[in-house]
Amino acid sequence: MARAWQHPFLNVFRHFRVDEWKRSAKQGDVAVVTDKTLKGAVYRIRGSVSAANYIQLPKSSTQSLGLTGRYLYVLFRPLPSKHFVIHLDVSSKDNQVIRVSFSNLFKEFKSTATWLQFPLVLEARTPQRDLVGLAPSGARWTCLQLDLQDVLLVYLNRCYGHLKSIRLCASLLVRNLYTSDLCFEPAISGAQWAKLPVTPMPREMAFPVPKGESWHDRYIHVRFPSESLKVPSKPIEKSCSPPEAVLLGPGPQPLPCPVASSKPVRFSVSPVVQTPSPTASGRAALAPRPFPEVSLSQERSDASNADGPGFHSLEPWAQLEASDIHTAAAGTHVLTHESAEVPVARTGSCEGFLPDPVLRLKGVIGFGGHGTRQVSALALDGSSSLLASAQARAPSVMRLWDFQTGRCLCLFRSPMHVVCSLSFSDSGALLCGVGKDHHGRTMVVAWGTGQVGLGGEVVVLAKAHTDFDVQAFRVTFFDETRMASCGQGSVRLWRLRGGVLRSCPVDLGEHHALQFTDLAFKQARDGCPEPSAAMLFVCSRSGHILEIDCQRMVVRHARRLLPTRTPGGPHPQKQTFSSGPGIAISSLSVSPAMCAVGSEDGFLRLWPLDFSSVLLEAEHEGPVSSVCVSPDGLRVLSATSSGHLGFLDTLSRVYHMLARSHTAPVLALAMEQRRGQLATVSQDRTVRIWDLATLQQLYDFTSSEDAPCAVTFHPTRPTFFCGFSSGAVRSFSLEAAEVLVEHTCHRGAVTGLTATPDGRLLFSSCSQGSLAQYSCADPQWHVLRVAADMVCPDAPASPSALAVSRDGRLLAFVGPSRCTVTVMGSASLDELLRVDIGTLDLASSRLDSAMAVCFGPAALGHLLVSTSSNRVVVLDAVSGRIIRELPGVHPEPCPSLTLSEDARFLLIAAGRTIKVWDYATQASPGPQVYIGHSEPVQAVAFSPDQQQVLSAGDAVFLWDVLAPTESDQSFPGAPPACKTGPGAGPLEDAASRASELPRQQVPKPCQASPPRLGVCARPPEGGDGARDTRNSGAPRTTYLASCKAFTPARVSCSPHSAKGTCPPPASGGWLRLKAVVGYSGNGRANMVWRPDTGFFAYTCGRLVVVEDLHSGAQQHWSGHSAEISTLALSHSAQVLASASGRSSTTAHCQIRVWDVSGGLCQHLIFPHSTTVLALAFSPDDRLLVTLGDHDGRTLALWGTATYDLVSSTRLPEPVHGVAFNPWDAGELTCVGQGTVTFWLLQQRGADISLQVRREPVPEAVGAGELTSLCYGAPPLLYCGTSSGQVCVWDTRAGRCFLSWEADDGGIGLLLFSGSRLVSGSSTGRLRLWAVGAVSELRCKGSGARSSSVFMEHELVLDGAVVSASFDDSVDMGVVGTTAGTLWFVSWAEGTSTRLISGHRSKVNEVVFSPGESHCATCSEDGSVRVWALASMELVIQFQVLNQSCLCLAWSPPCCGRPEQQRLAAGYGDGSLRIFSVSRTAMELKMHPHPVALTTVAFSTDGQTVLSGDKDGLVAVSHPCTGTTFRVLSDHQGAPISTICVTCKECEDLGVEGTDLWLAASGDQRVSVWASDWLRNHCELVDWLSFPMPATTETQGHLPPSLAAFCPWDGALLMYVGPGVYKEVIIYNLCQKQVVEKIPLPFFAMSLSLSPGTHLLAVGFAECMLRLVDCAMGTAQDFAGHDNAVHLCRFTPSARLLFTAARNEILVWEVPGL
Secondary structure (H helix, E strand, C coil): CCCHHHCCEEEHHHHCCHHHCCCCEEECEEEEEEECCCCEEEEEEECCCHHHCEEEECCCCCCCCCECCCEEEEEEEECCCCCCEEEEEEEECCCCEEEEEEECCCCCCEECCCEEEEECCEEECCCCCCCCCCCCCCCCCEEEEEEHHHHHHHHHCCCEEEEEEEEEECCEEEEEEEEECCCEECCCCHHHHCCCCCEECCCCCCCCCCCCCCHHHHCEEEEECCCCCCCCCCCCCCCCCCCCCCCCCCCCCCCCCCEEECCCCCCCCCEEEEECCCCCCCCCCCCCCCCCCCCCCCCCHHHHCCCCCCCCCCCHHHHCCCCCCCCCCCCCCEECCCCCCCCCCCCCCCCCCCCCCCEEEEEEECCCECCCCEEEEEEECCCCCEEEEEECCCCCEEEEEECCCCEEEEEEECCCCEEEEEEECCCCCEEEEEEECCCCCEEEEEEECCCHHHCCCCEEEEEEEECCCCCEEEECCCCCCEEEEEEECEEEEEEEECCEEEEEECECHHHCCCEEEEEEECCCCCCCCCHHHCEEEEEECCCEEEEEECCCCEEEEEEEEEEEECCCCCCEEEEEECCCCCCCEEEEEECCCEEEEEECCCEEEEEECCCCCCCEEEECCCCEEEEEECCCCCEEEEEECCCEEEEEECCCCEEEEEEECCCCCEEEEEEECCCCEEEEEECCCEEEEEECCCCCEEEEEECCCCCEEEEEECCCCCEEEEEECCCCEEEEECCCCEEEEEECCCCCCEEEEEECCCCCEEEEEECCCCEEEEECCCCCCEEEEEECCCCCCCCCCCCCCEEECCCCCEEEEECCCCCEEEEEECCCCCEEEEEECCCCCCCCCECCCEEEEEECCCCCCEEEEEECCCCEEEEECCCCCEEEEECCCCCCCCCCEEECCCCCEEEEEECCEEEEEECCCCCCCCCEEECCCCCCCCEEEECCCCCEEEEECCCEEEEEECCCCCCCCCCCCCCHHHHHHHHHCCCCCHHHHHHCCCCCCCCCCCCCCCCCCEECCCCCCCCCCCCCHHHCCCCCCCCCCCCCCCCCCCCECCHHHCCCCCCCCCCCCCCEEEEEECCCCCCCCCEEEECCCCEEEEEECCEEEEECCCCCCEEEECCCCCCEEEEEECCCCCEEEEEECCECCCCCCEEEEEECCCCEEEEEEECCCCCEEEEEECCCCCEEEEEECCCCCEEEEEECCCCCEEEEEECCCCEEEEEEECCEEEEEEEEECCEEEEEEEEEECCEEEEEEEEEECCHHHCCCCEEEEEECCCCEEEEEECCCEEEEEECCCCEEEEEEECCCCCEEEEEEECCEEEEEECCCEEEEEECCCHHHHHHHHHHCCHHHCEEEEEEECCCCEEEEEECCCCCEEEEEECCCEEEEEECCCCEEEEEEECCCCCEEEEEECCCCCEEEEEECCCEEEEEECCCCEEEEEEECCCCCEEEEEECCHHHCCHHHCEEEEEECCCCEEEEECCCCEEEEEECCCCCCEEEEEECCCCCCEEEEECCCCEEEECCCCCCEEEEECCCCCCCEEEEEEEECCCHHHCCCCCEEEEEEECCCEEEEEEEEHHHCEEEEEEEEECCCCCCCCECCECCCCEEEECCCCCCEEEEECCCCCCEEEEEECCCCEEEEEEECCCCEEEEEECCCCCEEEEEECCCEEEEEECCCCEEEEEECCCCCCCEEEECCCCCEEEEEECCEEEEEECCCC
16 A cells, blocks of 8 residues: 655645545534634534534545554544543454554543554543543643554554544534644644754644743644554554563553643553643642552463463553552543643553563462452363352452463453352353442452453443342353352342343242352253252351252252261261251262262261262361362362361362461561571461472461461471460471470560571560560570660561571661661671661652661672652661662551662562562663562562572462572672671771761862761760761851841750650550641751652651642651751652751761662761851762861762762852753852852762862852852852842853843842743732843853843732742742741742641640531731641631731530630730631621730630630630620739540539639649530639649740640649649549659640540640550650740540641541540
8 A cells, every 4th residue: 555645744624625525424514614823614513413414534434544654643632521532443463453443532542453442531730530521621732643663562462454434423513633643743833843852844734823922821732542552553563471570661651541741742651631620739730749650561462461470461440550559440530730741650661570480380379369459269161171269359350360361351340339249150151240339239250251362352231239148159050141159048040141140039838038248050960961860069158058949949859067076085976867956068069970068077078969978078277168079079178267278089089288378468478598497487376487499388277366477497406486466486396296385584575586697696576665685505595684665666577577697697677766777796786777768759749767777798889768658768888878769669667678788689578469579770761660469478588509598478378589699799889898807896886987987188279177076876975976076066046138048946955865865655555646737837848749650758846747638648758857958859750868956965967868769878978066057069969078167167078979078168158059050060169258159079989179269259240248159041040139139150261141121139049940030029929020031142251231131920828939940841849938837839829738737836735626627726917717627738727917816716516516616816915706617707806805815715615715814814715795794803923724625424512513624824823614604603622722833844845734625534633833842643532532642854835635545645845745555654755846845735546646836736546545
């Protein structure tokens, strides 16, 4: 077929003369109309039924278009609020016609051998997540570009031949169709072609664009598949060998939904089109979450699964799970936005692995799952050629397999929500399934499967609902249209006729109440029975077996299995069928000669069909759950509920065990090298020993009361150790099969257990945080040491909880908190190293913590740590320096990891998958992923010979390692210090060794000697560590007003300065940080956002908060001892650096280096004695530059490989900013007072020297200082000044050639991309400048004028701009201000939307709604804010100008209906305002006090408000009328600090009233009252006075007097205040005396009592929070705040705890509630 006439493109409508309708056809409402946008004629196709209104080319289905162009361009616009369909009939080179359809009618991607259905969804930008639906009202003209060659090649593995026909169905407007072999860019004009390596859209095909407007603002371009979908030009030939992995681009390729965006989209995934919506949330407008990692093989899915579980699959369900909120069950819908490119989770290439795959499944110990789901049902046809399987969890995906080859023939979804049972017809042409629908109703479905083996698909023949219980379902072998079912009280016969399933009941008579469990049809000996002779056997839990005549539908015989016992005998002597208590029968199977019965007494019995006597029986170790007899009756397969599978040989009467399995997930495993044995512990309370060679079970140890948690072998003796939930550690002899020794030194469940390689020492840890050391030199091993509070107490049991180095010298574990990893000497238990993990990762939305640890080979000296933020950090086991990080390990934390002996491969347990990294390659190309487990993998390990890998989860998988062994591995990843061998010395002085790292001499012209900068192995304690002796004083905070530097409110105190840390409570009442409300506007460049990955992080106090902008979920990385000043994200987005100032316990500031993908702190640096002002990574991410503040004035360079100091210098003048040249990694620039300093990095071998060149600022720029900088197009540098000027420098010539006035205030921020510049100033103005012409002005030198620079947009924000991140096109970004607000900025829409917004000033109170759906806060900034408690999204804000809101109360539930809930807020002017939450309005304002209010509370009925003021007066008012009817002056002279109201439950007080309330004042007095305000009754119950010492200030704060009623005992009152002792006083109102005192480490600043438990929360000025369990008498301290914790409040349910320090709010979860 000639193709020249179709080149370069073909106008399809013109060529086939569509307007004449001779060679084309139209049907229904098709008309020619004029479109205003295109200003021309288009075809309108509309109608309610798409199939009845269409344009078709060619006219007849027997004809063919014969169009051979690779690309089809469809220029169309969907009609608003309508559906549309586009059908293409494409012919392959082998003349197979495939229909390819695109529509917004399709809910998911579907494919068969002849039809591909792709959902093409257009939707407005709203938070709605259901992506399938009508076209939005603002749908635009779209250029749909389809690569027909790749569509066929990727999804069907066929070669494209030609386009046969096209049908365009309602409802849409279509301008034209074009075909071409060229890939056109629709937005590129001819004038731009010369500068770009693209092919512009021909004028005839192009959409008109008015002058001055953008193509992308008016139209949408859809390209499918995307350009990054790298496919070979030929189909993959099938072979018997395992297919090599072919990665289709860097992202999740199999999402078969067309790419649609209003920007040029060049990524591989397929999003949904969106159009702007003015009601969209600011969060929804941001870049979507990263997509799941997917690797594809060009091999079809039926061939890629032949070798067992793996990650090579093209099926949408094979690897994509519905974890993304925008991803459907099949993984075909992914949300994107028109204004941003979609971030893709890049897995990289797998070229680093040889071979690929590196693992191959060899065997399974136990019963596995359905890829990544458990299998709920199996069925085999009569010829044993076709196997059906269904997964247990929704969505109910089913597979058909070729049983002989193990090849997956078909995958399809069931109409049922959950499939419970499957049954094949004898021929395999019919498959029936029983399950539940979405409403829980029983459902029966019949599928036709006869065409599956011929390339066809499975079709649903019929489905029916039934109200009867169905426990078993069978298709008859003699008639494929007849079936039978049984269940609770019913046996029914079914028939399939005319596409309908019908059933009728069997008359059971007196047996109608039995619970039937299984059924089987009687088979004739000749194999060809008549239907009239069909008999059905049904068994029940009562021991009955009914023989049913299927033709007459009556019970012919009823028998019952009964036990007959000898006197005193424990077992049945014989079995009979009679009356009495029966033996429950769970399963039966019938052959022509016998019936096999499995019962719950553990017996398998064979009976003749007349059940006259038992032919044979076999006793099992547990209840028999399933039996199946072979057709010849020679073998009987049986399975038990205890995990045994075997068969009985009826001729030899020998039982053969096929497999044993744990009956619950496996928790841990251990291997023994000499005997080749494997030990596993499971949730089924058993410890089992297996033979690795045969995979057969050798021993089984069962504990009915004490559950095993951890296990390890003794390296040399036939002994293994096991830890239990009671805290016991026992040793077992494998020779005697008995317990040898037991030790009970732990108080909690054992979480870790490991032994040294020489077997001399054993270590164990428990859930209470204790660590035990044992001597195992002799069989009667004994305890050497037990240390409390060493290991993280709330860490779950894990095989990697404890790790011993492979030379046996070091012991590592997670502890004493989740955020730290400690390394000790294994013999002495001396602490050598402590690394804070909590502040190392900014990529997660939760507080980062360590999950598992393991050591690498001794020659490497590596310590690997997996973290809760989904990454693995490699540390130097000596110094704690971060050596490397592994990106994006898994969306879930990894509980286990291990490194091979030759350091080639790293194994990680990642959810239900196993991931393998090429550890030897520093630039890791990404992991290989292996599926197969249906439950999360708990443990992974290499076999002792390194030839196999074991993974434990739902079962134990044994994998062969296909990579060849290398005995002379040289460990390419080892640092130079490790290559010196073991002679490097012991690790007892890790800190001193870290300070002796080599440093380079700083070259001239710097005359001042550089300060001593170093990397500390752990945070210095007590001020130890590297410091600048010349700058040991407290840092001064002098800075330029025009340059918004970081200015801490005060020197932070560390909670670790307390006199000892409280042990964890025995009840395990720990807190987990859930959310942070607020943003530190005090920092500078302390927010980062990467739109291409979706990573978003900012600082709040001493925390780094990583937030998912879609779900709002947060991760919190702690570890800094002071407020964080700045952040820096590497260019690869894999590493984040955060810097903080000095605290009261550290002499240096702190820089933490985090792995973004895993969330682990890799390195801890102490570079400066003063605050770090700026951080920056080099373009190649090999260097990190740190800049000290105006006092330190130190510039330091660090190598990112080991974070050793490369060079440092002291600057002669204060510097305000530093940046690397993005075009040259060897150049960086600083700006400061009157000069621009250019630094040139020269490397000679491993040494780096600095050459400096200083250029003065020209007088034309003004006398102001340079405060900010950024690089532009080479060789331009933009600098901002304190006077509002922006000047442009030529970095090659070292001169300033242009400047203009950009703002009235100082320019604190500059960002450049493309031809646009963003400036942010101290006035709050954010401006966008067009600077495309600046490069041409460079040639004019000093004669350049700024007239060619113009401002495009301007936004005014709520404070000085201190941080910003924009996308590459500078169309949208996130901006932070000094007001503590993060804004999402869209230049295209000219809008700014609040993303993160905390209070600007101190938070004074937090209260909660009665239903706990909302909370409210008030602040000194005059605002009252109402938040949704679940998401902490701001819902309502009440603002009173020029006033401080000092107290707040929420009306109780008895006040009225929920819609009548009110807030009472007290202000500094003495006013009290009542706000309606439902009407979002102020209802009432009253003035009960002449001075500022300090506290307010509602009465229990909500009809009265009590308020206290600064002078000590308590006013009682009506919130409805505003009248104050009582004023109490008993506390006059001292401010009222607390008013607490509760119901009077104690009747022993001797007073009347419905309410009991107290008032506490600053003079340490507490009054208790009983009141009934409806009767105007108020009576004093008690008066308490507490002594006060002369001076009680703590950290500059006067401790308040706080009191509260005890919620769990109405007679108790708790008080804290500035007394003689630091304590909580518990007073009994009935006994009139103090009954208990709880000591505290400091004076309390805040107090809250848990309503649901006996927990007490106390906040201190020392930045610490203490949680006290009053029942157990234990306490635990928590850090996280950067200032005094002046407020803490439990929610009514006690599940959450809110704490506040200054304007930052932390939300803590209270586990176990």
